Amino acid sequence: MFQKSKSYTLLEATKKLERYCAYQERCHKDVTTKLKEMRMIPEAIDQIVTHLIQENYLNEERFAQSFARGKFNIKKWGRNRIVNELKQRHITSYNIKSALKEIDDNRYLETLDALAQKRLDSLKDTDIQKRRRKLADYLLYRGWESHLVYAKIQELIK
Incomplete structure (x- = not known):
């Protein structure tokens, strides 16, 4: 009847998120959402996100550039749609400008x-x-x- 949710240690969660970020580029919002779904406490979330940034698993500029290239090349989105989608993911305007430079x-x-x-x-x-x-x-x-x-x-x- 009730589904028991698995609890993760800090090390387990860190390893799981390293794999999550290595699989494809992620933004901070994706990572924190994933950690909240795993029922991690805010202090652990901050610690894991900091670790991912320091180990270069998580890089918002790289994510934004990859996102813009992919959505333009594959889905044929225009700049307005790409900008709006990046804003929804809380990407900074500096990173958005950097991402738009990826489009010739x-x-x-x-x-x-x-x-x-x-x-x-x-x-x-x-x-x-x-x-x-x-x-x-x-x-x-x-x-x-x-x-x-x-x-x-x-x-x-x-």
Whole structure:
């Protein structure tokens, strides 16, 4: 009926979190959330996070850069969406700026062009206004800047 939650010693929790951080880049928020789920006390959480930072398992700048590269290359997110997601993870503005430098401007515009063209080809509506609105909604949702989106729509839908 009741599930007994496992309790961890400081050493066990530290080793578990080292593996957690070695598997993929994590931010401080992910790590503290994981430790709270493990029912660790705040003093232990601070101690483990400090250890992870000192041993370079946890690095927010590295996390932000990896996150930005991955979301742009794989999910084709725009800068706005990446910034918002990083802010939700309590990443500093310095690290966010550093992360956005990982995205090449030329590739950014090429990706927007390819994404817009692919979406436009999939739209079945014949009404020009509906096509424009659907394309704009799609690109804005993915975090592309509005001035780029509307310029691209003017270029593609006449």
